[in-house]
Amino acid sequence: MARTKRLLLATALAISLGPAAAGTSPAGADTVVAPFLLQVGSTMPGLPGKAVALAAGPGGTIAAAHTKGVAVWDSGRWTEVSGEAAHKVAWHGDALVALTAKGLLTARRTGAGRWQASTDRLPHHVDAATALLAGGSDVVLVQGERLYRHKSGRNWERERLPGTAVALARAKTGTIAVATTGGLFEQQGRRGWQPVTLAGDTGPWASTAITHLTYDSKGRLWIAGAQGIGVRDGKWRLYDPSRGLPLLGFTALAPGADGDVWLGTSRGAIRFDGEHWEYRQGRRWLPDDAVSAVAVDGKANAYFGTAGAVGLIEARRTTLAQKADVYEQAIDARHKRTPYGFVEGADLERPGDLTKWTQSDSDNDGLWTGMYGAAESFRFAASKDPRARENARKVFEALKFLGDVTQGGSHPAPPGFFARTVRSTADGDPNLKDRPEHDKEKQKGDAYWKISPKRWPTSADGKWYWKSDTSSDELVGHYFFNALYYDLVAKDEAEKNKVAAVITRTTDHFLTHDLSFVDHDGKPTRWGFFNPRELNGNPWRREERGLNSQTMLTFLTIADHVSDDGKYAAAKKKLIDEHGYGMNTLAPKVTPGVGGGNQSDDEMAFMNYYHLLKYEGDPALKRSWARSLYDYWQLEQYELNPLFNFIAGVHLKGATWTDAYGPFDLDPTGPWLTQSVDTLKRFPLNLINWKQTNSGRLDVVNLNRHVRPDADPAKLGMLRSGTVLPVDERVVSHWNHDPYKLDQGSAGTTEDDGASYLLPYWMGRYHEFITEK
Structure with a gap:
């Protein structure tokens, strides 16, 4: 009977925690770890204005439309292309195009750090602040129920859309997708708009709820909207919070470098490669959590327009051993007292x-x-x-x-x-703070607390205070x-x-x-x-x-x-x-x-x-x-x-x-x-x-009261899959931290050793x- 109970308990636990990850090595077997991409967040030098749109261009360049103009990130610095406030930006071959109040800005590089720009008038009734823009072999604008193609000179060719447009994307092949109030549609070449049915492995989704579209580096169409995100890969695969999506309420969607996508939200950024989710929030990763734009270059470096500055999450190829060297150097430089x-x-x-x-x-x-x-x-x-x-x-x-x-x-x-621990007697007497009176106050709420007559004695040579009550x-x-x-x-x-x-x-x-x-x-x-x-x-x-x-x-x-x-x-x-x-x-x-x-x-x-x-x-x-x-x-x-x-x-x-x-x-x-x-x-x-703030995430379930009766269960949680949050989404200075605590960390005034x-x-x-x- 005892053996049966053990097996039933193990089965119940496995069911509650979900299936084990594939490719698990048996105990005692080694894992050969190849070089991998490590994400490292930083804040980029400031733009004159707030970035509202970003686009990845040739050679790893990033174009930014901001509230005071257009700029390009290249060779480690921003180069201003235009001083006219811009709303959207895209790439048209080697040229960048942007929507400004004066029209369609087109800029081409004329030398190192030099750009030449010209502006064409926008079609009648097109509002540069709200129109959608896509680059490619030609420039496409979408406003309301109209799509406009930019021809030579100042000419625009227009066609009617099957509904009022909400989102626009263009594949490298030239295929265009639009999400409208009437549903999701695609157009290949000059053929008519074909409806796209969203019938995935979790049942049908409302195509009218789509807010963002993109084609990834493998040519697959991705959608994002009120219900979650999805990708068409032969058939649709749809992901909502029950399948690991951390948040809803998307502000941006951009293709990554290898079939993955990045999403912006008002509470951080999300990366998804079809299997693994990565949630990037807080100053470890971003200058500000309110993400307004995302672009990813060919090396998988991700750029984010935020309410503060432009952020960069670098994809740095490294090894576990190289990481160890970085921590060793930091300890030698700042962490030996x-x-x-x-x-x-x-x-x-x-x-x-x-x-x-x-x-x-x-x-x-x-x-x-x-x-x-x-x-x-x-x-x-x-x-x-x-x-x-x-x-x-x-x-x-x-x-x-x-x-x-x-x-x-x-x-x-x-x-x-x-x-x-010890501290030099030259640094002042710590007993002025750690006094018996302080101990007595502590003991009122903690009967274990020890009242020490001298918490910091001095050493025989008089050079050190040493702390007692070890x-x-x-x-x-x-x-x-x-x-x-x-x-x-x-x-x-x-x-x-x-x-x-x-x-x-x-x-x-x-x-x-x-x-x-x-x-x-x-x-x-x-x-x-x-x-x-x-x-x-x-x-x-x-x-x-x-x-x-x-x-x-x-x-x-x-x-x-x-x-x-x-x-x-x-x-x-x-x-x-x-x-x-x-x-x-x-x-x-x-x-x-x-x-x-x-x-x-x-x-x-x-x-x-x-x-x-x-x-x-x-x-x-x-x-x-x-x-x-x-x-x-x-x-x-x-x-x-x-x-x-x-x-x-x-x-x-x-x-x-x-x-x-x-x-x-x-x-x-x-x-x-x-x-x-x-x-x-x-x-x-x-x-x-x-x-690091993880409360309110949709992929987290709070611990039940019986699991942690000593704390507020609303502040404690784990992933729906049954494990704690990944280490890069929480705070770990030592392995004695509570990994179930959802909100941790401080204002960035300490650095932990590695x-x-x-x-x-x-x-x-x-x-x-x-x-x-």
Whole structure:
């Protein structure tokens, strides 16, 4: 019966989340990642006026009709062609044409940066502000129920349309499509207008609801309107929000470079290639969300007229390794603080401006620096790059210093205790802000909050303030990195002994202090309780019981791995045999629903699993830890998190769990490897913390109250397909962010470091989930 229930639950979950992506690699198989196009958003130099129409021309040139004239983007700058306000722009061979109040402007290049323009009178009753324009072998105007073809000189040839025109498009072959109040029609050559029936795979659509038309680079006709978008490819395929369309209310439609299309809306831009949707919103991508015009050049670079400036989303051919190099360079330039090189985000003096920044300490300098060091350890093991070894060595020294600095000074801590972070005493006294009075106020709403007599003691040499009340995630970061450094980087026995001494001094601290992390005041830190009395006997610790049991077993396992002293294995055995820590570890996640708003527990648990399973020598315990990881990953797999996915992939391949009903395969299933690579590909190059607003998207479903009873479900959501939003459509500075939160980010005054990319990337390379051409 239990086996049947498991299968029914898995089937129901698969149905609710939709089919897995095609081409999924099995667990443990590698994915060869070829060079790909990475999108990078920027704001272009300003036009004299607001861009109202854009058109892609020969040689990658872009013509812009704006409120003060016509300009061409070429060779990295705008060249003014006309100073007369324009409404529409198109290309007629090598010439550009534009609708202005004076008529039809035609401009031809006469040399580098020089254009010669002339103007022809428009047909009677044609309004340049509202008429539709198409280029090609001849110039076509549409107004009301009339279509006009521009002939030689000032002559226009006209014909009647089957209804009042709403949208116009022209294919490279010369075929013209018009959407009118009477429906959708096409004309090939000079033959009559033929009605186009919109009967797609989702049933008929109203052709009278079309607002935009275009032909793509493959000659296929695309439509956009009140119901969604569609493409005719032999037969019509129609897409509405139920099939992934993020928004309705289109303001522009333009063909991409390879059969894809871009759409403009008042809330950002959308790219669709027939399979994948990409929503581009916020200053990471656009100068302003109100998009009025779109054009795409032959290299797939997309240009956007917005309520602000003209935006460019560059399609940059790159590799995962090249992306890693960019993040490495940024970390070296802006994200290493103090001579020890603690890695953290940078504060920008002006939003989005990377030329001037400042650095400051954070509550988690040890954790974030440790995760960067873990990335460098995997990098060295995978590439043998001596620069990676040196980076990892510096991280080891930095984290070791966090333990050294607490010894002696104004308020010495017990041996083995390390600080959250440090700051120079030359930068002012942080205790003026972090006072006991402040702690007392915090404790009124948070009984866990610790009142510290001195949150920032000074070091023995008087050069540093060090922050006390170190958290459990800091501990996990230290152990995770040090174990990797010991295994993958330490070059000889002497260096391994040095690393082992750092690991065991903290582990001995726990054994000396009843498995608590004891601060300079002789009391445990806020999150420093790991003993059976608290975890198994204090109801307040119910949420910590499983995770902290797993954490302490991991610390003891790592210490036993690097030491010949049997006391660590003995302490671990006692916790399992006498205090149920093994059973506690089978269920380390008790936070309601998917996550809990702060995914720090998930991040800690997966880093713990990596070494707990790697070093465990008891086959029965190893099966238990694998089952625990499997159950945890069932909840996390929909978060598109390559770090969590790779850890599951490393340790669950070939693993089984046997119960009363027989063996149960624990191998990860589904598209986890494909999704992990996609996340790394889409991880944004621009890590400025711009606001990302996804509430109100039509492809998102809000989480139900029972899934996250601790938060407002209207602010939480996931795609209809069953996963969180792609990484480039939300904010990720670290993997402890809530991926279900729809609106995140700020005003662009911070830049995050790229260690969140580097760690899973190099882990994937080291474990051969990823290879590159």
